[in-house]
Amino acid sequence: MTSRSQVPKAAVPHRLAYLLEALALRLPGAWDHQVVDLTARGPRDDVGERLWDLGIAQWAVEVFVHPSAGRLLGPDRQELLVLTAPRSSGRSIIVAPLIPAVFGTAYEHDDLTPFGITAPAEPTRAAALIKRRLLPRYADALAAVTSREIAAYTPTLQELAGDLSAGALALPARDPAEPALCSPLAVERAAAASSRSSVGCGPPSETAHLGAQVHSPPDEGHAHGSQRPGRSR
Numbered sequence: 001m002t003s004r005s006q007v008p009k010a011a012v013p014h015r016l017a018y019l020l021e022a023l024a025l026r027l028p029g030a031w032d033h034q035v036v037d038l039t040a041r042g043p044r045d046d047v048g049e050r051l052w053d054l055g056i057a058q059w060a061v062e063v064f065v066h067p068s069a070g071r072l073l074g075p076d077r078q079e080l081l082v083l084t085a086p087r088s089s090g091r092s093i094i095v096a097p098l099i100p101a102v103f104g105t106a107y108e109h110d111d112l113t114p115f116g117i118t119a120p121a122e123p124t125r126a127a128a129l130i131k132r133r134l135l136p137r138y139a140d141a142l143a144a145v146t147s148r149e150i151a152a153y154t155p156t157l158q159e160l161a162g163d164l165s166a167g168a169l170a171l172p173a174r175d176p177a178e179p180a181l182c183s184p185l186a187v188e189r190a191a192a193a194s195s196r197s198s199v200g201c202g203p204p205s206e207t208a209h210l211g212a213q214v215h216s217p218p219d220e221g222h223a224h225g226s227q228r229p230g231r232s233r
Helices: 016-026 041-050 056-063 106-112 123-152 157-166 184-193 204-214
Strands: 032-037 068-073 079-084 092-098 117-120
Touching: 016 032, 016 068, 016 079, 016 123, 032 041, 041 106, 056 079, 056 092, 079 123, 092 123, 106 123, 117 123
Parallel strands: none
Antiparallel strands: 032 068, 068 079, 079 092, 092 117
16 A cells, blocks of 8 residues: 655745735635645545546645645635645645535546646745636636536426426416406406306306496596506596
8 A cells, every 4th residue: 555655844834824815815806715734634535525636736635645735715616725745845836726515526527627736835926827827727617517517407398398297387276265366357358258157267256246346337527438447446
């Protein structure tokens, strides 16, 4: 079994928090930062599951033990892992994307992997490389996985047709105890048909009563036609 190499303490920058803060200020949008203790199992497992890289960042995490790492939290669920590059004596860093937890693990979407990069451990130059090389790929990968997840939960036309034929999307039946809601035109038509049939927009007695109101003469002092049929003052 291959053992994992320990990153020498001298290679872990004592100014990691400063580096993260400086990077956060130089990246587009609002970014936050935090130092992650990778000696704890929880954070270490989280990084292992969500590290969206199949190159140098994956190699660095699998082969070397990192006591700590940085995490940059950006807009639109963007998260970047910042590691000290092994065998660089702290002069280089590895910056790699993390897939948002809402999408599961990176293994489930490894075909969309945006990959990480190496950069100098100097804020201005590192931020420039992140903006130019990493963030565009990361944004494209996030858009692709979002579209994939939406498509997975969006029914197709065939599925909708099957639901309709099975009655899954049918409107619920009206409670017979509730009064029917009728438009004035429906009431007028029901009243006109009440002498021939008992079928109307509501119960026969209700329809006949409403029909009588529709055909009653206008009040005195109001011109005929000043109100739409069926509307009360």
